[in-house]
Amino acid sequence: MAPDIALQIAIHDRLISAPALTALVPAEHIKDAGSRPENFPCIRLGDAQVVREGETRTTRSVRVYMDLHCWTEEGGMMDARAIADEVRNALPSELEIVGYDLWGNFWVNGSRTLRDPKDYGHVIVSVEAMMTEVRHAHG
Template sequence: MASPDLELQGVVVARLKADATVSALISGRVYDQPPSPVTYPYFTIGETQFLRDDATCIKGGRVYLTMHAWSQAVGYPEAKSIADAVTDSLHQAPITLATNHLISISHRQTRVFRDADGLTSHAVIEFVAYVEKPTA
């Protein structure tokens, strides 16, 4: 049985690579760990956290998923455009998981800032997903 956060990560990566708007912005460069050297702009799956919240007859919880958009174009527009496209693709999306059951996935917040190198714009996009685990 797949862990909810790992299963969700795989489906999110596949969805973003297949999304025409996202692909037009990052050319399918969606990574868990980016290659070195990396071509900008690109997108990475970041930290996840699973908080169990079982009920009497239901196993499940919340998956907090953090993702990152990276750009070295001048200013913030490219990083913000990638973040917006990702949000449009995933917020309240009807995503099906193979093992677990996704109740909902919602965008929580996006932060955009300049990295310490002074060149790279960085968007941090956060989602929360409610997942039920199958009972055995």
């Protein structure tokens, strides 16, 4: 499985199991989607960048950057910022990522509040992970 997909699944699973977050955003509104949302409030996953960090005969290491988009329908930013804060609280420095080990840690790098022309609340939470996929050496 690609490292960004594996990380996205781990983040999704963590977010939908965080009661303080799902009190603000229904779990079914936390998903992978590329367009402006239709259901509010919501969190959109999927924007990612994978950068190769190094490769040996038995391991492949990458740094994955991912943005989580927190949306509210109201024009005020306070509700979107509250959702972003609960996203940060739900994501620990250690995550279980299927097929990968964290090399170093998992970080929530920060967040950006954006003005939307249709007056939606929109905050982007940026995360970063150093990951290693262990492969078997061929004899």
